[in-house]
Amino acid sequence: MDKVKWGVLSTAKIGLSQVVPALQASEHATVAAIASRGQGAAQAAAVSLGIPKAYGSYEELLADPEIEVVYNPLPNHLHLTWSLKALEAGKHVLCEKPLTLDAGEAAKLAEASSRAGRLVAEAFMVRHHPQWRLVKEIAGSGRIGEVRAVQTVFSYFNSDPSNIRNRADMGGGGLYDIGCYAINTARYLLDGEPERVMGLFDTDPALGVDRLISGIAAFPGHRHLSFTCATQLSPCQHVRVLGTRGRIEVAVPFNAPSGAPTHIAVDDGRDLVGGGREEIEIAPCDQYTLQGDAFSRAVRGEEPLEWGIADAVLNMRVIDAFFRSARSAGWEQP
Known part of the structure; x- marks a missing residue:
């Protein structure tokens, strides 16, 4: 299969130090572009990591027709907004955990995923190890x-x-x-x-x-x-x-x-x-590489996505219940 072209939103540390190098070492993915809130930061990251294209805004990356998958490692409160924008731009999305700040937001993302006909997954890399x-x-x-x-x-x-x-x-x-x-x-x-x-x-x-x-x-x-x-x-x-x-x-x-x-x-x-x-x-392996390959194969239709948006919604329901328990000082049902 042809390698899936990924774009990275932001120059967040986890992306630069873990995910981008892992994707570059993968069999089925390639990092084609990176975006930051300024051209300088994006260009520096692109040069350092050998990424072909650098964009000075997230919107520019989402408008790139070559990008098939967006990796979203933005701060937690921005996960929903930019994952939705990526879906609206016709991209598949791998988003860092937590997918959103509550299950209601995760459900909105699930609905958008269904409308767009694009995959969304939460980046729990450990499950691939x-x-x-x-x-x-x-x-x-x-x-x-x-x-x-x-x-x-x-x-x-x-x-x-x-x-x-x-x-x-x-x-x-x-x-x-x-x-x-x-x-x-x-x-x-x-x-x-x-x-x-x-x-x-x-x-x-x-x-x-x-x-x-x-x-x-x-x-x-x-x-x-x-x-x-x-x-x-x-x-x-x-x-x-x-x-x-x-x-x-x-x-x-x-x-x-x-x-x-x-x-x-x-x-x-x-x-x-x-x-x-x-x-x-x-034996040694890179769980981020395995995660990227699995998502890329799902994008190409080579195999089903093992943990998709529905799993992320369920995980957020449990997190929500723990936060409610902190307020009620009692048992809560997800």
């Missing part, structure tokens, strides 16, 4: 018995008031930024939707954004997700999948390195010192 597919396969095989719980920790330290993750007016905060991963991966592993959720939030008094969140989600079949995410704690990532006869541990679940192997462990629980522990190594 082989380690997650292996975890799901083992969890579903019966090797650890019946899966009853998923426990997730995801944290980093960032108290910079100018950072978009700490700007309440831009959709900042820990649940939007990293708590969404805990929700998304639990839905993937448990193959279902939570029936009710409860969240405990700590808000930074100066920044006005959630900096520490602990949540519980009850899934059908007496299965639970429990997670803690934080933007002002020491860096940590860990996922445990707990079953009636064993457990799976994912060492680096979300920011898996592209140049080094990743590891999961399966433990049959015979003792507390790892007597029944098997370490499994997964």
Whole structure:
């Protein structure tokens, strides 16, 4: 198949450092253009990364007839606006998480996607990494018995008031930024939707954004997700999948390195010192490249889109319920 031509909205760090290089290394995608709010920034990024075209406005990129897919890594509060504009311009859209700021906005994007006949997906790159597919396969095989719980920790330290993750007016905060991963991966592993959720939030008094969140989600079949995410704690990532006869541990679940192997462990629980522990190594890969190739193949009709806009709407419903729980101090239904 011919490579799909991608355009990137903005010179956001994640795009320049992660997604663009990954797309350039992919089999089915090529980055044909990048846009910024000024020609200088766009041109500098294009020269640095070897991108053929640079535009000094987002509108110019959307008007380029060669661009087939738009990657949207803009600040969270701009996801809906520019994803809608991209669809109206006839482009497919891969948008960074969270797709929008609530499920109502996500539903508007779903309607626009349907009208335009173009694909929209939320950029949860982790689902494309082989380690997650292996975890799901083992969890579903019966090797650890019946899966009853998923426990997730995801944290980093960032108290910079100018950072978009700490700007309440831009959709900042820990649940939007990293708590969404805990929700998304639990839905993937448990193959279902939570029936009710409860969240405990700590808000930074100066920044006005959630900096520490602990949540519980009850899934059908007496299965639970429990997670803690934080933007002002020491860096940590860990996922445990707990079953009636064993457990799976994912060492680096979300920011898996592209140049080094990743590891999961399966433990049959015979003792507390790892007597029944098997370490499994997964070969190095770039989950952003895999994500770009999968989306490009879907654009060409080579295979269906595994996680489209409908999945993103469901994830946003759960996030909305956690925010409602913060206000009600009780259980909420997505």
